[in-house]
Amino acid sequence: MRDGERGRWFVMPSLILLSIVTIYPLIYVLYLSLQRRLLIFDVSRFIGIDNYLFLFRDDRFLNAFKNTLYFTVLSVTLELLLGLSIAILLNRSFRMKGLMRAIVLIPWAIPTVVSAKMWEWIYNTDFGILNYLLGVKINWLGSPFWAINAAVFMDVWKTTPFVVILLTAGLQVIPKDLYQAARVDGAGRWDIFTRIVLPLLKPVILVVLIFRTLDAFRVFDAIYVLTGGGPANTTETLSIYAYKVLFQTLQFGYGSTLAVVVFLCTGGISIFYIRLLSKGVRL
């Protein structure tokens, strides 16, 4: 037997499991999305693309879409800026650097649900530490303006460590003599940052953006536990809306349509970034 034939036996188990648990359900969800299916009444009828047409008339869908976009753009931007600052701050030798890196990892390791409960308590209007420290009495999770921003702030806290780790790895690859050469040539700190660090960091930044944008766009547990989508649906994202339609009203047809929309959007985002990434490598 040639090695190539044996090779198949090594990869087969994984590929079979992946196909059964992801590809088959994906085909199934597309099929469900073309149906009117109500789990409680045992209704199950093929209605073609009616569910998709209904999307455009569904204000709650448009609202969820808008919320998801707002959440994604704002949180990913803030995470990148903050993550970059922290990575640069930590990219030098100092005592207890190892300890510091472990501390930075804390938010990343905490279960999202625990972090949401934690922040819900921090945001508490009457007894929350945030209002106490700021000396104000804001109803963070109860006001339509603050709630979505409070969710963004929590997400930034939770996921910046991931950005820091990847960017730190990227910074370490940049040769030290490059900085020195630039300094000898009379380049200032800002010049070094914009002309050397940023261009060399670009591929890593793109990778960070792929992971973070996809994660933010499909956000579910963080916001679902923090606000449940409220107040007045102002923090309801696409995944939360899809989940509620699926498992609270048991409309498996339309809920699947919403799930397909999330899938198509993340697919589009991945293709966009991967194009960008492969172009950057060729340059």
Next chain:
Amino acid sequence: MRRTIFYLLIILLALYCAGPLLWQFITSLKLDTELTKLPPILPKAPTMDNYIAIFKENPFLRIILNSAIVAASTTTLSLILGSLCAFGLAKLRIGYKGLILGFILSVSMFPPIATVSPLYLIIRALGLRDTLFALIITYTTFSLPLAIWVLTNFFREIPDEIYLAARVDGCTPLQVFYKIMLPLAAPGIFATAILVFIFSWNEFLFALTFTSTVASRTIPVGIALFPGLHEVPWGDIAAASVVVTIPLIILIFVFQKRIIEGLTAGSIRG
């Protein structure tokens, strides 16, 4: 002066990262009457009541046990399947290698919400609702792309000559795999194990959908649905949060190097 500012920033950063958890810890030591008073920040008489309460009045121990079983089984299964697949991709000649890697990568980008409704119907039809098995299979699948990706990178770093030499000496590919490659890739396997363990310990969406009783409820669902009679039991929630976070904190403090290695191997070198 510069140094002072630097260390000030470092302290601020440490407070920002660890502060919320610290506050949760302080909250967990307070009696209910103290929770509704601020200041003082620190409890006058620290109490373990909340910790005793969560283990006494709730099936919390059962929930922790469920999570431990699910996380341990998922980690074992995805390491076995993932390392076999990664070894094949890194060292053996296989047709359509690029296509397979692309497929695995695209699966890792699947939003969980897109597969949760069909998976729910399938699991219900198979009578697997509210079982740990349903969670283990789902988690294994969704952590496979990460495991394969990280491990392929680790196997690739082992020189091909070692593989070829062992083959010439008469080892079958499977023997080369478990006698030589696995020990050499141990750091990578370890890093992957930690990442997969943390993922399955923390997952919420599938756990919420597939479980309905404490028989299979895991920690995130247990905490999200924390029972409260009249008002939210903040002290109990804080104590529970601290208990389930401690294992993770130990993991990151002991193995931060491995975790960072795994995370970067999983995304950057790929």
